[in-house]
C-alpha cells in the first residue's frame with residue numbers, strides 16, 4: 001500500500017474510532033443517570049436499602065403465626081439542626097408475624113417558627129423491609145407544626161408471615177429532616193386518618 | 199526538556215496528520231505562544247509531564263501539612279477544618295493532577311514513537327486536552343481561598359458531606375473536576391484513535407509494546423467510567439443548587455446510591471492509575487534483563503482481565519454500608535479473583551528476570567522496587583478484600599497503607615522508572631547515575647518509613663482523616679512523619695536530575711540501553727521534533 005493510501009485509510013479510521021468512542025461516552029453518561037431509577041427499582045424489588053413503601057398498603061388478611069415472636073424496635077432522631085423532637089410511646093414491642101399493630105409517635109416543634117419536616121423511615125435488617133406493611137404512617141407526608149405545637153400520630157403496621165425465619169428483631173428508624181416550604185406538598189393531617197385525637 | 203530538541207524544519211512533509219500551526223509552513227511561534235499553541239505530541243507530552251511534576255509538589259506539600267500535624271498527638275499546627283481540606287486536596291491533586299497527567303504525558307511522548315506514528319491522531323484536540331488541566335487545577339486550588347474554604351470531604355467526596363454539609367465553594371470543585379474529566383476523556387479518545395489507526399505498516403495488535411497495550415485498555419476504562427463520574431458530580435451539583443434529591447434522604451434520595459455510583463467509577467479509576475505502570479515496568483524489566491518479556495500474550499490477557507473484572511468489584515469499598523450477605527460474598531470473591539491476573543503479571547516479571555543478565559541502571563532499580571512493593575500493596579488489598587476482616591480495617595490507616603503502597607512505590611515509582619528510562623530519548627543525555635541512585639535509595643527508605651508503620655497503626659485501630667489520635671499511636675506516627683519528610687525532600691533530587699540531564703551529561707546514542715528493542719530506540723536521541731513522517735519498516739518479533 002502506498003503512503004498516500006495509508007494516510008487516507010488512517011484518517012477515515014480515526015474518524016470512525018472517534019465517532020464510536022463518542023457514542024460510548026454518551027451512552028455511559030446516560031447510563032449513570034439511568035442507574036438512579038434502576039437502583040430504586042432494584043431496591044424496591046429486593047428491599048436492599050431498607051426503605052419501606054412510600055404509600056399506604058392494605059392489610060394482608062392472614063392468620064397470625066403464633067409459633068414465633070419478633071421484636072420490633074423503634075428509634076427516632078432529629079437531624080440538621082431542626083428544632084423538633086420526635087418520640088415514640090413504646091421503644092420496643094414483641095409481636096407475632098401477621099399481627100396488626102399500632103404505635104404512637106409524638107412530634108413537637110421546640111423552635112419559635114412554623115416549620116415543615118418529614119420523618120424518613122429506614123428498616124434494618126433490610127431484608128425485613130419487604131415484609132413490613134404500613135397501613136397508616138405519618139412518614140408518607142411532611143408535617144407542619146407551629147412553634148410549640150405538638151402532634152400525636154399513629155403508625156399502623158403489619159409484619160407478614162413470610163418474614164424470613166432468621167429475623168428475630170426488626171429495627172425501624174425514623175429520622176426527621178427539615179423541608180423547605182417551597183418544595184413541600186404539605187398535607188397536614190389529612191394523611192393521618194386514624195387516631196387524630198387519640 | 200524539549201526546549202533542547204533541535205527544531206527540524208521539514209517543509210516537504212507538511213501534509214502529515216500532524217496538522218496545525220507547526221506544519222503550516224510558516225515560522226513556528228516562539229516563546230510562550232509556541233507552548234500555548236503547540237500540536238506536537240512531544241511538546242504536549244513535555245507539558246503534561248511538567249504539569250504533573252508541579253502538581254506532585256503541590257499535593258506533596260499538602261501531604262506534609264497533614265504529616266506535620268500528625269507528628270505528635272494533639273492539635274498543634276492547623277485547625278481540624280483546614281486539616282480536612284489538606285487531606286482532601288492532597289488526594290484530589292495526586293490522583294487527578296499528578297498520577298493521571300503523568301501517564302497521559304508519557305503516552306503522548308511514547309505511544310507514537312513506539313508504534314511508528316508521526317504524531318497523535320488528533321493533534322489540536324491534544325493541545326486542548328492539555329490546556330484544560332491548568333485551568334481545572336487553578337480553579338480547584340483557588341477554592342482554598344474562598345469563604346468557607348475548599349473541599350473538606352475527602353477525595354471520595356461522599357454525599358451528603360459533599361452536598362448538604364459542603365462548603366459554598368463546592369460548585370467550583372465540581373466544575374474543576376468536570377474540566378479535568380473532559381481533559382481525560384479527550385486524551386483517551388486521542389490515544390485510542392492513535393493506537394488503532396496509526397500503527398506502522400505490519401505492526402499487528404499483538405506486536406504492540408505492552409506500554410501501548412496497557413494504555414489502550416486504560417483509555418477504554420477512561421471512556422467507560424469518566425462519564426459516570428461526570429454524571430455523579432452533575433447530580434451533586436443539582437442536589438446543591440437545584441433542590442433535587444438524588445442523594446438526599448430527606449427528599450427520598452439515598453446517600454448509599456452515591457457510594458455505588460462513585461465506586462463504580464472509583465474502582466476502575468484505581469486501575470487507570472496502575473495499568474500504564476504495568477506497561478512501563480514490562481518495558482524496563484526485559485531491557486535490563488536482556489531477555490524477551492516472559493509471557494507477552496498472557497500479559498495482554500491479564501491486563502484485559504483486570505480491566506473487565508474492575509467493573510465487578512466496586513462494593514469492596516462499601517462492605518460496611520449494610521450490604522446483604524450475598525452481595526458481601528459476591529464482591530469479596532470477585533475482588534479476590536483480581537489477584538489472579540495480577541499475580542500472573544508479577545510472575546511474568548520475575549520469570550523475565552530469571553536467568554537474565556541483569557544490570558541495575560536507575561530505571562531498573564525503580565522497576566524492581568515497583569515489583570516488590572506493589573506486591574506488598576496487593577497483599578494488604580487481599581486482606582481488605584476479606585469482608586468480615588474489612589469491618590475492622592475499613593477507614594483505618596490500614597487502608598491508607600494499602601493504597602499508598604500500590605500508588606506511591608507502585609504507580610509513582612513506575613512513572614519515575616519510565617522517566618529515567620526515557621530521559622535519554624527526551625534530552626539526548628543520560629541522567630546522572632550517582633544522583634539517581636541517591637534519589638532511588640532515599641525514596642525507597644522514605645516511602646517505607648512513611649507507609650509501613652501505617653499498617654500497624656491501622657490494625658491497632660487508628661482512624662483515617664482525623665487530625666488527632668490516641669497516645670498509643672504516637673510512635674508509629676512519628677516514624678511516618680519523619681519518613682514523609684524524607685521522601686518529600688528526596689524528590690527535590692529528581693528535579694535536580696532532570697535539570698542536569700536537560701543541560702548536559704553523558705551523550706546517549708539512539709539505542710540508549712543495550713537491551714532495548716522497541717521502535718522508539720530507532721530514532722536519534724534526543725528525538726527530533728518530527729519522527730516517523732515516513733512510517734518505519736516494522737519487523738515483527740517472536741514473543
Ligand code: HEM
Pocket residue numbers: 354468469471472514515533534536537540575576577578579580582583584588591592593597600601604605608609
Ligand atoms: C490485589 C489487588 C487489590 C485488592 C484485592 C484491593 C482491595 C481493596 C479493598 C478491599 C479496598 C477497600 C478497603 C476499605 O476501604 O475498607 C481497597 C481500597 C483502595 N484501593 Fe485497593 N486493592 C487492590 C489493588 C489496588 C490497586 C492496584 C490500586 C491503585 C493503583 C488500589 C487502590 C486503592 C485505593 C485508592 C483504595 C482506597 C480508596 C479510599 O477509600 O480512599 N488498590 N482496595
Ligand SMILES: [Cu+2]
Pocket residue numbers: 464465468511512514515
Ligand atoms: Cu477498589
